[in-house]
Structures are given as C-alpha cells and as structure tokens.
Amino acid sequence: xxxxxxxxxxxxxxxxxxxxxxxxxxxxxxxxxxxxxxxxxxxxxxxxxxxxxxxxxxxxxxxxxxxxxxxxxxxxxxxxxxxxxxxxxxxxxxxxxxxxxxxxxxxxxxxxxxxxxxxxxxxxxxxxxxxxxxxxxxxxxxxxxxxxxxxxxxxxxxxxxxxxxxxxxxxxxxxxxxxxxxxxxxxxxxxxxxxxxxxxxxxxxxxxxxxxxxxxxxxxxxxxxxxxxxxxxxxxxxxxxxxxxxxxxxxxxxxxxxxxxxxxxxxxxxxxxxxxxxxxxxxxxxxxxxxxxxxxxxxxxxxxxxxxxxxxxxxxxxxxxxxxxxxxxxxxxxxxxxxxxxxxxxxxxxxxxxxxxxxxxxxxxxx
Amino acid sequence: xxxxxxxxxxxxxxxxxxxxxxxxxxxxxxxxxxxxxxxxxxxxxxxxxxxxxxxxxxxxxxxxxxxxxxxxxxxxxxxxxxxxxxxxxxxxxxxxxxxxxxxxxxxxxxxxxxxxxxxxxxxxxxxxxxxxxxxxxxxxxxxxxxxxxxxxxxxxxxxxxxxxxxxxxxxxxxxxxxxxxxxxxxxxxxxxxxxxxxxxxxxxxxxxxxxxxxxxxxxxxxxxxxxxxxxxxxxxxxxxxxxxxxxxxxxxxxxxxxxxxxxxxxxxxxxxxxxxxxxxxxxxxxxxxxxxxxxxxxxxxxxxxxxxxxxxxxxxxxxxxxxxxxxxxxxxxxxxxxxxxxxxxxxxxxxxxxxxxxxxxxxxxxx
Ligand SMILES: NC(=O)c1ccc[n+]([C@@H]2O[C@H](COP(=O)([O-])OP(=O)(O)OC[C@H]3O[C@@H](n4cnc5c(N)ncnc54)[C@H](O)[C@@H]3O)[C@@H](O)[C@H]2O)c1
Ligand SMILES: NC(=O)c1ccc[n+]([C@@H]2O[C@H](COP(=O)([O-])OP(=O)(O)OC[C@H]3O[C@@H](n4cnc5c(N)ncnc54)[C@H](O)[C@@H]3O)[C@@H](O)[C@H]2O)c1
Ligand SMILES: [Zn+2]
Ligand SMILES: [Zn+2]
Numbered sequence: 001x002x003x004x005x006x007x008x009x010x011x012x013x014x015x016x017x018x019x020x021x022x023x024x025x026x027x028x029x030x031x032x033x034x035x036x037x038x039x040x041x042x043x044x045x046x047x048x049x050x051x052x053x054x055x056x057x058x059x060x061x062x063x064x065x066x067x068x069x070x071x072x073x074x075x076x077x078x079x080x081x082x083x084x085x086x087x088x089x090x091x092x093x094x095x096x097x098x099x100x101x102x103x104x105x106x107x108x109x110x111x112x113x114x115x116x117x118x119x120x121x122x123x124x125x126x127x128x129x130x131x132x133x134x135x136x137x138x139x140x141x142x143x144x145x146x147x148x149x150x151x152x153x154x155x156x157x158x159x160x161x162x163x164x165x166x167x168x169x170x171x172x173x174x175x176x177x178x179x180x181x182x183x184x185x186x187x188x189x190x191x192x193x194x195x196x197x198x199x200x201x202x203x204x205x206x207x208x209x210x211x212x213x214x215x216x217x218x219x220x221x222x223x224x225x226x227x228x229x230x231x232x233x234x235x236x237x238x239x240x241x242x243x244x245x246x247x248x249x250x251x252x253x254x255x256x257x258x259x260x261x262x263x264x265x266x267x268x269x270x271x272x273x274x275x276x277x278x279x280x281x282x283x284x285x286x287x288x289x290x291x292x293x294x295x296x297x298x299x300x301x302x303x304x305x306x307x308x309x310x311x312x313x314x315x316x317x318x319x320x321x322x323x324x325x326x327x328x329x330x331x332x333x334x335x336x337x338x339x340x341x342x343x344x345x346x347x348x349x350x351x352x353x354x355x356x357x358x359x360x361x362x363x364x365x366x367x
Numbered sequence: 368x369x370x371x372x373x374x375x376x377x378x379x380x381x382x383x384x385x386x387x388x389x390x391x392x393x394x395x396x397x398x399x400x401x402x403x404x405x406x407x408x409x410x411x412x413x414x415x416x417x418x419x420x421x422x423x424x425x426x427x428x429x430x431x432x433x434x435x436x437x438x439x440x441x442x443x444x445x446x447x448x449x450x451x452x453x454x455x456x457x458x459x460x461x462x463x464x465x466x467x468x469x470x471x472x473x474x475x476x477x478x479x480x481x482x483x484x485x486x487x488x489x490x491x492x493x494x495x496x497x498x499x500x501x502x503x504x505x506x507x508x509x510x511x512x513x514x515x516x517x518x519x520x521x522x523x524x525x526x527x528x529x530x531x532x533x534x535x536x537x538x539x540x541x542x543x544x545x546x547x548x549x550x551x552x553x554x555x556x557x558x559x560x561x562x563x564x565x566x567x568x569x570x571x572x573x574x575x576x577x578x579x580x581x582x583x584x585x586x587x588x589x590x591x592x593x594x595x596x597x598x599x600x601x602x603x604x605x606x607x608x609x610x611x612x613x614x615x616x617x618x619x620x621x622x623x624x625x626x627x628x629x630x631x632x633x634x635x636x637x638x639x640x641x642x643x644x645x646x647x648x649x650x651x652x653x654x655x656x657x658x659x660x661x662x663x664x665x666x667x668x669x670x671x672x673x674x675x676x677x678x679x680x681x682x683x684x685x686x687x688x689x690x691x692x693x694x695x696x697x698x699x700x701x702x703x704x705x706x707x708x709x710x711x712x713x714x715x716x717x718x719x720x721x722x723x724x725x726x727x728x729x730x731x732x733x734x
C-alpha cells in the first residue's frame with residue numbers, strides 16, 4: 001500500500017493506493033472520523049455499479065455504516081445541473097444531513113459530479129473519492145469539482161477537497177483498454193511537466209501498465225498524483241502556476257471540440273496535443289529529443305501521436321480562438337523546455353501554432 | 368453615509384449605507400479594485416428592474432464599466448437550478464471571465480441567486496450586493512447564498528462573501544408597505560438577540576421606519592447589519608453560535624410550510640414565531656416583559672403577533688417535526704432570556720412547544 005499526502009494546509013488529505021482497499025473501506029472511514037449516525041450517499045455510474053458497487057456497499061455495511069447508492073448513466077452527459085438536482089433529491093430522501101458524507105465511486109465524471117453535489121448540498125458537506133479509472137488520478141487531486149453547461153464544460157463548480165482518496169487497484173482491472181491508454185496520457189503528462197526519470201520509467205514499463213500489472217500501476221499513480229499534488233499545493237486556487245497542468249490541453253481541447261462523438265477520448269486528444277506542444281518547444285529552442293521522446297513514450301502507451309487526415313486545420317484553429325487564450329496574434333501556451341520541465345509562455349505566435357497543427361497532420365500522412 | 372465592516376479575516380468586507388449611493392456605484396467599484404476590462408453581469412428581478420436598473424446601468428457606464436443585465440421573474444421561484452443554468456448561459460454569452468463581477472440588484476431572492484451564480488461560475492468569481500429590500504439587510508451579511516430544490520429551500524448553495532454591499536436607501540422608497548413591515552421583523556430580531564436599547568429605539572421609531580424616513584432607516588439597517596455581522600464573524604461557517612439568528616424561525620418556518628400561497632410573508636411568519644419564542648422564554652423563567660415587549664414592538668412595526676384561527680396545530684407540529692430538529696420528545700430552540708439576549712437550548716419539550724402554538728392561536732381569538 002502506498003500513501004501520499006496532498007499538502008493544502010487545513011485542507012490537506014491523503015491518497016491511499018493499493019489492492020483491495022475497497023474491502024477495508026469502513027476502516028478508512030472510521031480512521032478519518034466519519035460517524036455512523038448520519039447516512040452516506042454513494043454516487044456511481046451504470047458501468048461501475050455492476051462491477052464494484054456491491055463490494056463497497058458490503059464493506060461499509062459490515063463496518064456499521066448506513067449507505068444509500070445512486071447510479072447515474074455512464075458518460076459525460078451526467079455532469080449536468082439536472083443530474084445535480086436529481087441527486088440532491090435523492091440525498092434529501094435518504095435523509096442526508098450536515099454530517100453525512102458523499103462517496104464518489106467511479107471515474108472523473110462521477111468524481112466531478114459527486115464532488116459538486118458535496119460542495120453545494122447544505123452549502124457543503126464532506127466527500128470521499130474512490131476513483132476507478134486511471135484518468136481519475138488526475139481529477140482526484142486538486143479539489144476541482146464541476147458540472148457542464150450546454151455552452152461550456154466544467155463551468156459551474158467549486159473547489160472542494162475530499163477527506164481522503166481510496167485508490168483500489170483492483171477496480172482498474174475491469175477498465176477497457178482504450179480507457180487505460182487514455183488515462184496513461186495524463187500520467188505521462190505529469191512526468192513531462194516535472195520528472196524526467198519518471199518519463200523514462202513510463203517508457204520502460206508501458207507494456208506492464210497496459211497489461212494492468214498492479215505493482216506498476218500503483219507506482220505510476222503514486223508518481224502521477226505526486227506531481228499533481230505538488231503543483232496544486234503551490235497554487236490551490238489556480239492563480240498561476242497550476243496552468244502548467246494544461247500541457248497538451250490547448251490543442252487537445254480544440255481537437256475534442258471539432259472531433260465527432262466518441263472519435264477522440266480526452267487522453268487521446270491531449271496525447272496529440274502534447275506532441276504538438278513538444279514540436280513547439282523544439283521550435284522555441286528546446287533540444288530535439290523533447291519531441292522524439294514525447295512522441296515515443298506516448299506511442300508506447302497506445303496513444304495516437306498524430307492528427308488523422310480528415311481533421312480541418314481551420315476548424316481546430318477556430319476552436320482554439322474560441323477558448324479566448326489569444327490576444328493580438330499571440331497566445332498563452334505551455335511549452336516544454338526539456339523532458340520534465342515546461343514554461344508558461346504568453347507570447348507564442350498563433351501562426352506558429354497553426355503550422356504545428358499542420359505538421360501534426362502531415363506526420364499522419366507520412367506514416 | 369454610514370459604513371460598517373463585516374469582520375471575516377481575509378474575507379472581510381464593508382457595507383455602505385446611504386442615500387443615492389447607486390449614482391456613485393462606479394466609484395465604489397473602482398475603490399474596490401474592480402477592473403474595467405472584463406464585463407460585469409447585473410442580476411435583478413422584474414419588479415426592481417423598471418424602478419432602479421437604469422440608474423445603476425447609467426452610473427456604471429459613466430464610470431467606464433461594461434455591464435450586461437439579466438432580469439429574472441420576481442419571486443421565490445426564481446431561486447432554482449434552472450435559473451442558475453439560464454444565468455450561466457447569459458454570463459457566457461456576455462463573455463464573463465474570472466475577473467468579471469456579478470452584481471446583485473434586488474431583495475433576498477436576487478441576492479441568494481446571484482450570489483450562487485457568482486460562487487459557482489468558473490468555480491467562483493467576485494460579487495457585489497446592492498440590496499433593495501429591508502429584509503435583504505439580513506441576507507447581505509454572512510455570505511450564505513443558495514437556490515431551492517422542489518423538496519427543500521436553500522438546500523443547494525455555498526458560503527461566498529461579497530466584495531462589498533452598497534445599500535442605497537433611495538431604492539427602498541418604492542417598497543410596498545407589506546414588504547417594509549416584513550423586513551422590519553428581521554431588524555427587530557437582531558435587536559432581540561443582542562441589543563435591548565435598539566429594541567427600545569425600534570419601538571420609538573416604528574412609525575418613522577414604516578414611513579421610510581431615510582435617516583431612521585439608515586440607522587436601523589446599520590444596527591441590524593451590525594448585530595448580524597458580529598454573530599457571523601464569530602461563526603462564519605455556521606458551526607454553532609450562528610444558530611441564535613434563527614430566533615423565531617423554528618415556528619416561523621413551520622407556519623410558512625403550512626400557510627397557503629402568499630398568505631404569510633417570511634417576516635410575518637417569524638414575527639409570530641418570535642412571539643411564540645418569547646412565550647416559551649417566559650415559561651423557561653425569563654421575566655414577563657420579554658413577552659409583552661416583543662409583542663408590542665412587532666405590532667408597532669405592522670406585523671402579526673398571533674396565529675390566525677384557521678391554522679391547524681397538528682399540521683404546524685408535523686412541519687416542525689419534518690425539520691428534524693427533534694429527538695425523543697425534546698427539540699433545539701432559540702429561547703429569549705431577556706430582551707436583547709437569547710440562549711440555544713436543546714432540551715425544550717415538544718409538548719411545551721405545542722402548547723405555545725395553541726396559545727398563539729387563542730390570542731387571536733381573544734382579540
Ligand atoms: N476535476 C479535475 O481536476 C479533472 C481533471 C481531469 C479530468 N476531469 C474530468 O474527468 C472526466 C473524465 O474522466 P474519466 O476518463 O475517468 O471518465 P469517466 O468517469 O466517464 O470514465 C470513463 C468510462 O469508464 C467507465 N468506467 C469507469 N471505471 C470503470 C471500471 N473500473 N471498469 C469499467 N469501466 C469503468 C465509465 O463508466 C466511463 O464509461 C471528464 O469529465 C473531465 O472533465 C476532471
Ligand atoms: N442569505 C441569507 O442569509 C438570507 C437571509 C434571509 C433571507 N434570505 C432569503 O431572502 C429571500 C427573501 O428576501 P426578500 O424579502 O428581500 O425577497 P424578494 O427579493 O423576493 O423581495 C420581495 C419582493 O419585493 C420586490 N422588491 C424588491 N425590491 C424592491 C423595491 N426596491 N421596490 C419595489 N419592490 C421591490 C421583489 O421583486 C419581490 O417581489 C428568501 O428567498 C430568503 O430565503 C436569505
Ligand atoms: Zn486533462
Ligand atoms: Zn429570516
């Protein structure tokens with residue numbers, strides 16, 4: 001079992017990573033002073049519920065906790081105000097009070113949604129994260145919780161830190177291969193930002209990670225969470241530094257915006273985005289290996305590293321413009337300076353970015 | 368012009384009370400470091416907009432601010448998740464960013480709703496309160512913001528403190544008499560909790576207050592906000608002491624729950640509730656004048672002090688039970704010990720409360 005502390009002063013909390021932790025859930029709740037008088041509400045989704053909910057319910061019940069479960073449809077569309085309203089209704093029916101705790105059992109969608117229920121129910125009650133995807137190592141650190149609006153993602157939310165995070169590696173065994181690779185994209189991102197040795201380790205162990213080897217996964221999540229935690233504790237409210245976590249996301253978000261439904265997962269989009277950022281880094285003066293290594297590691301993780309031919313460069317640029325990170329021909333961009341190091345630049349030429357996006361497409365054609 | 372500081376450490380903010388302050392709104396915004404690059408969003412309601420919005424818009428425009436206005440239908444039903452979604456849509460259309468500010472121009476409904484938009488838009492942006500009712504002196508202190516759920520009032524919300532409060536006594540001149548009295552109920556409540564001399568002053572000046580004499584109103588709001596601010600700064604997150612602000616609200620909420628639509632305003636319900644609480648106080652050993660004074664002052668403010676005959680005591684008790692403040696025959700109740708002083712008791716017999724409610728009804732019959 002690995003343990004990591006997210007250092008946020010009064011709001012600090014631990015992340016426990018290990019096999020079979022769900023079976024001991026009750027003892028973790030107890031250890032964190034969660035009382036048994038008030039009911040808990042477990043929020044999960046329709047893919048996770050049949051696979052892992054009974055175990056969690058049983059473990060809490062055996063420990064003397066009263067828990068009610070709410071299952072939302074799997075997928076991003078559950079991150080809505082309407083679903084927030086439904087879940088608050090379920091919380092009221094179940095009699096949740098100020099001392100009750102919301103438990104998020106699932107990936108980033110469930111974590112963000114359940115976290116915002118916890119942040120706003122009775123103006124804020126406690127919550128516990130039990131992530132079941134690799135990508136959720138990212139969303140379980142930092143306290144950003146939110147739902148979507150038809151006009152913008154994650155636009156209605158709060159900063160609300162969990163009491164603790166229980167990462168049971170056993171739950172990851174049921175992840176579809178595409179979600180495994182997609183989650184690894186953010187793991188590699190954390191290495192690219194801050195830890196060259198870990199990027200190297202990822203390359204050496206990519207096959208084991210994709211095969212869901214528990215010990216390798218545990219180490220990767222521990223390191224990934226560690227980088228995110230260290231950035232977040234330096235900038236809890238996203239005033240500046242935290243922007244480096246957006247490596248690959250400027251291009252990535254634009255790709256998601258123009259891609260057809262289910263064509264690109266988030267991790268796949270930012271994988272391509274990180275290759276683009278690496279190219280830009282080299283153009284800004286970073287050594288050539290920033291590009292070659294980034295591309296090689298991501299490919300080993302089963303991720304796309306070039307832009308499929310049918311994508312329209314104008315549409316991608318328009319989507320980036322919409323993001324309003326532009327002003328007068330330049331934009332803010334997270335640019336690698338070496339493997340394991342990035343800088344926030346506000347002077348990147350829009351023209352260069354367009355050329356990079358075109359190159360990403362050419363690469364695919366050359367393959 | 369009167370000025371009062373709500374002392375909450377880093378989140379402290381001033382309340383400015385005076386005539387014509389709206390006309391100088393821009394200079395207050397400037398004084399508080401609110402920039403002119405990002406657009407502001409003014410949220411107001413359909414009663415307030417025709418009366419006071421043009422003035423505010425003009426004043427901000429003349430000061431160089433860009434402000435967009437959103438007008439919601441007047442009334443409690445605008446405090447909903449659906450309205451939150453609509454307003455976030457308007458904020459996005461208007462291009463609000465992290466540096467934008469939400470301006471609440473209206474009573475408690477607008478304050479609570481706009482405050483929650485500000486608390487959750489992009490995970491929290493700044494907001495400014497410009498209260499236009501007397502009751503809103505209460506809601507503008509303490510940072511409690513929320514919307515309702517069909518199953519419960521104020522159940523989805525946050526603690527989000529404003530940057531400052533601009534109380535323009537001029538806006539109060541258009542208040543209907545019933546809203547004036549209703550607002551005075553909370554003013555008197557603040558006196559009953561902490562300030563006997565102020566209760567006395569309220570009795571002496573009740574007629575001037577009801578006639579909307581600006582200087583008297585300014586003083587009353589200053590004192591009322593002052594009591595609330597002092598309680599809130601001792602207990603920002605409502606962990607204990609803040610409960611004393613619920614004087615009259617246990618019975619009051621139950622009355623609101625069983626009353627027909629528009630039969631009782633909030634201030635009217637808590638006026639009756641405070642008379643009930645005073646009766647209970649005397650029963651618990653407080654001097655008789657706690658009851659007679661409470662009743663006399665509230666009546667002078669034009670408020671009901673007894674329970675209309677057609678109210679059903681069983682229904683009222685059931686509504687209180689629903690509030691879950693009960694356990695095994697006793698309940699938590701805010702009980703006056705003298706004029707200007709209350710205590711939180713958790714041992715009040717449910718039977719006594721029922722008798723008090725019956726007495727409140729009898730009083731009406733004797734009249
Ligand atoms: N709050 C943050 O800081 C943050 C950071 C990154 C991403 N996010 C959010 O996270 C979300 C994406 O996260 P995600 O990829 O985990 O999405 P997700 O929660 O939708 O999970 C992906 C898919 O895997 C399924 N699934 C989850 N666990 C499973 C398991 N153990 N076995 C089988 N199937 C399983 C889900 O039902 C879903 O279909 C987005 O909404 C994004 O905005 C938030
Ligand atoms: N956040 C808190 O701490 C807190 C405390 C107390 C009450 N509240 C909330 O406040 C709300 C009640 O406040 P309220 O009584 O101000 O309600 P309100 O905002 O609905 O105003 C009452 C009525 O007066 C109208 N109005 C407002 N200003 C006017 C003006 N200057 N001239 C003419 N008409 C005007 C409104 O349109 C409305 O019809 C409730 O929703 C309650 O939950 C919140
Ligand atoms: Zn991401
Ligand atoms: Zn009240």
